Amino acid sequence: MKSFPIRLQQDGTITVPKVIQDKLNLHEGDYLNLLEIEELIILTSKQTKVPQLNEQITAIREQEKVSLEELLEGLEDERKIIYKEKYES
Numbered sequence: 001m002k003s004f005p006i007r008l009q010q011d012g013t014i015t016v017p018k019v020i021q022d023k024l025n026l027h028e029g030d031y032l033n034l035l036e037i038e039e040l041i042i043l044t045s046k047q048t049k050v051p052q053l054n055e056q057i058t059a060i061r062e063q064e065k066v067s068l069e070e071l072l073e074g075l076e077d078e079r080k081i082i083y084k085e086k087y088e089s
Helices: 018-023 050-064 068-087
Strands: 033-037 040-044
Touching: 033 050, 050 068
Parallel strands: none
Antiparallel strands: 033 040
């Protein structure tokens, strides 16, 4: 998993990085799906699985009594571990 910083333009548009456009075979005019889970935003090129993903994440968080903040903290910790393994070894 990689993270790409993007900037929201004044008119509300964003630019998907070229490397992602190429990897996912995205072209001008293609539709993307934006999923909002509390304060988390997920942008996907495939709409069909997004509602299922949202339901699964929500169900797991509720079952495990994990807040969105805790989930995001855990993801950040995992990113740091993966980065260290990949680039600092």
